[in-house]
Amino acid sequence: MSVAPNASPWPKGFSPMPPAEPHVFALPPGVDFARELVQGLVARMQDEPPEAMARLRLILNAGRMSRRVREEFDRLGTRFLPRIELVSDLARVPMPGLPAPVPPLRRKLDLACLVDRLARGLPAFETGSGIFSLTDSLLTLMAEMQSEGVHPDVFEHLDIQASHAEHWRQSLVFIRIVARYFEAGSALDAEARQRRVAEMMAHTWAETPTEDRIIIAGSTGSRGATRLLMQAVARLPRGILVLPGFDFDMPQMAWNSLCSGPIPIEDHPQYRYLPILDALDLRPQQVERWTETPPPSPQRNALVSLALRPAPVTDQWMQEGRAFTDLPAAASQMTLIEASDPRQEALAIALILREAVAQGKKAALISPDRMLTRRVAAALDRWGIVPDDSAGQPLPLTAPGRLIRHLARLCGRKLSMENLLVVLKHPLVATGSTLRGAHLRLTREFELSLRRKGPAFPDAIALRDWGGTEDAERQHWSEWLAALLDLLETDAQSSISAWLETLLALLEGLAAGPGGTVAASELWLAEAGQAAFRTLADLAAQEETGLQISAANFADLIDSLLQEGQVRSTLVAHPLVSFLGTLEARSHGAELVILAGLNEKSWPEIPSPDPWLSRKMRLDAGLLLPERQIGLSAHDFQQAIAAPEVVLSRARRDSEAETVPSRWLNRLLNLAGGLTHAQGPEAVAEMRARGARFLDMAAALDLPEQLPSPAPRPAPRPPAEARPRQLPVTAIKTLIRDPYAVYAGRILRLRPLDPLKPGPDPRLRGEALHRIVELFVKGFDPSISLDTSQKRLSEIAETVLQEMIPWPSTQRLWLYRLLKIAPQLVAQEAQRRVEAVPAVIETSATIDLGVQGFTLMARPDRIDLHDDGTALVYDYKSGTPPKEAEVRHFDKQLLLEAAMIERGAFAEIGPRHVAAMSYVHLGGNGDCRMLALGREDVEETWTRLQGLIARYLSPSQGFAARRAMQMSRDISDYDHLSRFGEWDITDLPVPEDVG
Incomplete structure (x- = not known):
């Protein structure tokens, strides 16, 4: 078996004394690690005086493991406890010549200052607004280098000329700035000090081995400093390692395959043990069991071990798979949930936890997906169950x-x-x-x-x-x-x-x-x-x-x-329900474990991209490969799936697309499904059936007892006295196309709330353009040149847009579009002034329609008087002007304004015959289109409006919703009020009297 990179734990130039025989023990996946650790420790020291336990140093991997170990000691009654420490406490151990570590924030600010200074001279690493994100990634790299004992000098010897891009060459310039933190006498941060402490302890114990009992338990040695300490402890006369989740089912051939290729297979769950064992000249078969307590399901452990074999040796599935005989029994305590979406997954998990509480089982939810755990917590809230969330609230x-x-x-x-x-x-x-x-x-x-x-x-x-x-x-x-x-x-x-x-x-x-x-x-x-x-x-x-x-x-x-x-939440958490991170899979002690979010990109998470070093540069420098994190997650998965009762959960789709099952779940299902001689397909089907029960419960949970009937297409009929007696000409189109909008807006007086985040919408553009044209027309001088008039239009436009439009980019865009058609607009205005002059500009007027006291209002954009005394009506459109057919049947604004002019509604000009009606497009090509409509059309429109208003003033006429929308996809401000969607546009309106 080849030796993993950086396996030697000793400082450069140091020759240790001949080591003592290593003492390496382990516990298989699935056993309660904290409980068995304490049981084995008590059994080994039962013949010694009680105070011997108090002299023992027990170094654990995490705070939760420490709490569990203390609980297990308390469960055994009154006794002396060992000196329980954490691996992370090494950074604070007093050592001669080593000052206290520099606070992380102090180091971060110092390094940010250097990064900012250097980034200014390297355009390829222009940080913009990301100085501290760049600093954080550099701090992460520096911590890894310190923990693994890699000095920046190693980068000076990397061959980057032939196989690396310019980006990597420039990244080395950045990396060199951390060299000062590796120099002797420099202030150490926590990672560097932990490494130094581990090296000094190893040096001291190699020269003068301590006779104290020291046990390191629960750690996989994934970090260089921790691995160095574990190897030093294992060589002590009374030093012991207790490894968690060690796979006793892996044959030597499978262990050899982890390092048989040019690149080690670090994404395997057992890989992290190889550097430790290789440095101690041990084979995996020489690792002893700490206790003889078997895992809850040895056959399941063997199946998972085979499923997770490295890709180069998956041919072993066919050979070793023959040993399995009854997979339904091995999977009898496994449940598979394949939900349609994350919400259904969270609800099904909540139902499983609720059932566990009712049965008095201790249950743990393990998932790296914090959004999913928050969904589950929200679902549990309906039953008053507050989980003990180890991560707390960010x-x-x-x-x-x-x-x-x-x-x-x-x-x-x-x-x-x-x-x-x-x-x-x-x-x-x-x-x-x-x-x-x-x-x-x-x-x-x-x-x-x-x-x-x-x-x-x-x-x-x-x-x-x-x-x-x-x-x-x-x-x-x-x-x-x-x-x-x-x-x-x-x-x-x-x-x-x-x-x-x-x-x-x-x-x-x-x-x-x-x-x-x-x-x-x-x-x-x-x-x-x-x-x-x-x-x-x-x-x-x-x-x-x-x-x-x-x-x-x-x-x-x-x-x-x-x-x-x-x-951490101050609420009293339920003693039977806990939410754990993947790292805590080895210390849960739960009867029921739920592995949730088993999809790629979630479990395992995608390794973060390294902006500093390529994969080959990392390998040549002796740093960890990106697969390291995947391997650690795989180890957590292997331990958690070995619990007494397990639920495997995933959602087939997230908010964006179809999901891909986790590689470990895929391997397990594929292997089991292929072992037909051992009834593997039946076992998988039973796992899905058990999960389907909770999915059915989740689907039924939110289902109402009785679905209400869909709402009909409304056509409310308010009393006659409530109906509007006044409308602007622009509202007539709405009355024809969507009478319900007139009812909601004019009778109920419901107005759409203006947006919280206003933007440059078409309405604002129309108001701005109308204001520009109004000021330009009022100040137009026919005696000046067209170029001067065009310049004046540009100045007016720039001033108005600055006043009305607070978004600079929108100001420039709209100004550019207007100036494109400015020559056309100026030429049109000059041509109009040859035969007519503006008489009415943006002036309101009203007229009695002659139907039950109804008043019609209008505010025309512009009315010109021709030399022969006739009137010309213009309407400016920022959008596309309506076609003539639309004007005849729906968009009757210009026709009604013409009718009001002929009836003397505008006192400034008196009754006038309307000779022409035109639309001026303030976009596109800036064209002016005259309507081919005459006096007969104006009179017909007036007569038909009288009939229309008379009908809508009658109590028997209902205001139907979406009567004749221009496009079926058009949206009304009142669609939610009319409950559009419950009814279809093919449904007949249902009149209903309203008070």
Whole structure:
């Protein structure tokens, strides 16, 4: 068996004394590791005095394992406990000549300063707003190098000329900046110090082996420093290793295949044990069992072991698969759930956990998919079951974390309406004031004002204008908020301390509220508030580095610092239900284990791309390959699937596309399905059948007892006195096509709420273009040249767009489109002025229709008077003008305006004969199209309108929904109110009297 890279644990130039015989034990997957560790330890020391246990050093892999071990000791009664430590505690062990480790944040800021300085000289590594993301990836690489004992000097000897791109050559320039942190006497961070401590311990024990009992248990040696310590302990006279999830079913040939090729198969679950065993000159068959307790299902363990064999030796499936005889028995405690989507998967899992609680079983959900675990927790909430979530809640998702992130994103940026309202409605804002209720009321009033009137980007000036002087409470509130908004006007580049000062001022000012104090607020209360306070206080305590960063970089820094925090729930968790990460699969001790989210990209997760080193460069340098993380996840999977009762769960589809089953689940199902002699297909079918029971329950859970009948196509008939007695000419088209919209808008007075995030929509474009043309026409001088008029139109357009359109890119785009047709518009205007002059521009008028006191209103864009006294009606269209057929039957605005002109509705011009009606297109080619309609059409339209209004003023006429929409896909503002979708456009309207 070949030796894995970097297997030697000894410092360069050091020759250790002849080692003692290694003592390596292991426990198979599926056994309760913590319980069996304690049982084996107690059994081995039962003949020794009680105080011998207190002298034993027990080094464990994680905090949860430490808690489980203590619980198991407590279960055995009163006794001395060993000195329980964690592998991660090595970084803090006092050692001569080694100072305390540098805090991670201090190292991060120092390295960010170097990265920023170097990035300015390398365009290929232009960081933009990602200085700290680049720094974090470099810190991760540096931690790996320190843990694996790889010095930056190794990169000087890599052959990158022939087989690597320019990107990799430039990345080495960046990597060289970490060399100073490997120099003797430099301040060490936690990873480097842990490596140094492990090396010094190994050196000391090699020269003078300690007689103390030292046991390292629960670790796979996946990190270089940990592996070095494990090898040193195993060589001590009384040192012991206890490996978790060791596969005793793998033959030597399978072990050899892990390192038989040019690249080791690191994605295999057992690979991490090879470097340890090779360095100790041990074969896997020499690893002894810590206890003789068998796993819950040895046959299942053997099946999983065979399924996970490396790809080059999967031919062993055919040979070793013959040994299986009864797979239904091996899989009798396995359930397979293949849900249609993540929601159904979460609901089925919640039902399984609820059933386990009812049966008194201890159950654990293991999944790397945090979104899925949150869905399951929400589903369990309906039964009042609160799981013990080991990961807790991420600090950025807590109330203080969300507020801090929102405010960090506001600094140095133009404040949008949406972002401002998100902050004002946050539950922690104004909690330090007695005016919290008034704050919410004024926020609502301010929101309605912003939605209706703008501006899209509110500032302190707009806020003070809205506050006014009449309402003292409103003025006080607006002054408080305006003073905080003034803080957002900061420089584009500033120091971290300056950005943090602004953030804290905004944060505490908003939490205090108008007239309140931050001390009285809820900002820093409870675990989440205290964790957020410690995070910001730690950043504030750092010495200034001189780094000047943008607002976006500062927001990235805050995000990364908050991501490092977790907040455990203060609620009392159910003692039988726990949510665990994959690493904790070896320490759960549950009777029922659910492995959820078994899809590729989730379990295993895709290794993060390395921006610094290619795969070959990593291999040549002796660093870990990307498959390392996959191998660790595979080991966690192998341990978890060996539990007494197991549920394997996945969703066939996520929110984007069809999913791919996890490679381990695929292998297991393919192997079992192929072992027909052992009834493998029947075993898989039974697993699916057990899962189908919970899927059926999940489908029935949300199914209503009785489905309501679909709503009919409405045609409400309000009383005659409630029907509108006045309409603008633009609403006649709506009355013809969608009468229900007139009912909802004019009778019920329901108006669509303006968007929270306004944008440059067609309506705003039309208003801006109409305003430009209005100003141009009113100031047009026929005596000046066309070029001068065109220049004046350009100036008007630029001024109006700057006033009405707050989006610079949209301003330039719309101006460009208008200037393309400006010569056409100017030439048309000059031609019109030869024979006519504008008499009415954007002026409102009304006229009695002559039907039950009904009034018709109009505001024509433009009416010109011809030399012969006739009128010319123009309508400007920013979109495509309607065709003549549409004008005859639906879009009757110009025809009705002509009818009103002929009846003297406009006092400025009196009754006039309308000679022509035209549309001027303010887009496309800027053409002007005259309608081929005459006086007969105008009179016919007026007569037909009288009949139409008479019908709709009658109590027997209903306002049918979507009567004659132009396109079936057209959307009405009131489709949700009419419940369109429950009925079809082919359904007949159902009249209904309404009060």
